Amino acid sequence: MRHVLLVLCLLSVSLVAVAQSRVVVEVRTPAGEVADGRVTLEPEGGGKSFSCTTRRGQCTLEGVPGGRYIAKLEPNQGEAPAPRRVMIPPSGEVTVHVPTR
Numbered sequence: 001m002r003h004v005l006l007v008l009c010l011l012s013v014s015l016v017a018v019a020q021s022r023v024v025v026e027v028r029t030p031a032g033e034v035a036d037g038r039v040t041l042e043p044e045g046g047g048k049s050f051s052c053t054t055r056r057g058q059c060t061l062e063g064v065p066g067g068r069y070i071a072k073l074e075p076n077q078g079e080a081p082a083p084r085r086v087m088i089p090p091s092g093e094v095t096v097h098v099p100t101r
Contacts, residue, residue, distance in 0.1 A: 019091035023061040027054050027073060027098045034058070035100045037075035041086070044068040066090030073098050 027035045034057025041064065042049045052059035065088070072083045081101045088094060 020063045020065050021088050021091055022093045023050070023064045023088060024093065024095045025052060025054065025059050025061065025071075025098060026095060027057050027075075027100065029100050035075060035077075037073050037100075039096075039098055040072045040074075041069040041088070041096075042072065044070060044085070064088050071096060071098055073100065075100055 023041070025039045027037060027039065029035050034054075036054045036057060038051060038053045039059065040049055040051040041061065044067070050061045050064050052061050067088060069086050069088060070083045071086045072080070074080055079101050081099060084098070086096050088096075
């Protein structure tokens with residue numbers, strides 16, 4: 001019984017340690033119109049990047065660890081805007097707004 005409790009405690013600690021966020025990315029022009037392109041979140045300290053391609057101005061990234069990221073947009077049309085810093089919470093859902101030029 002003691003071993004079962006120990007295993008359950010270790011599993012619950014492991015699940016908490018790997019909590020991750022769902023990131024909804026929205027791309028808009030300065031006039032508020034939807035725009036499409038490829039959005040990449042790169043961790044500021046290095047590590048795995050996360051990318052998605054918008055459709056009708058929106059895409060979703062699952063399993064993004066919390067932290068500070070650089071959001072880069074490669075628009076389908078026009079010039080790419082300057083990268084911007086974003087903060088992703090350790091868990092839950094967050095919407096990241098990425099403007100075009």
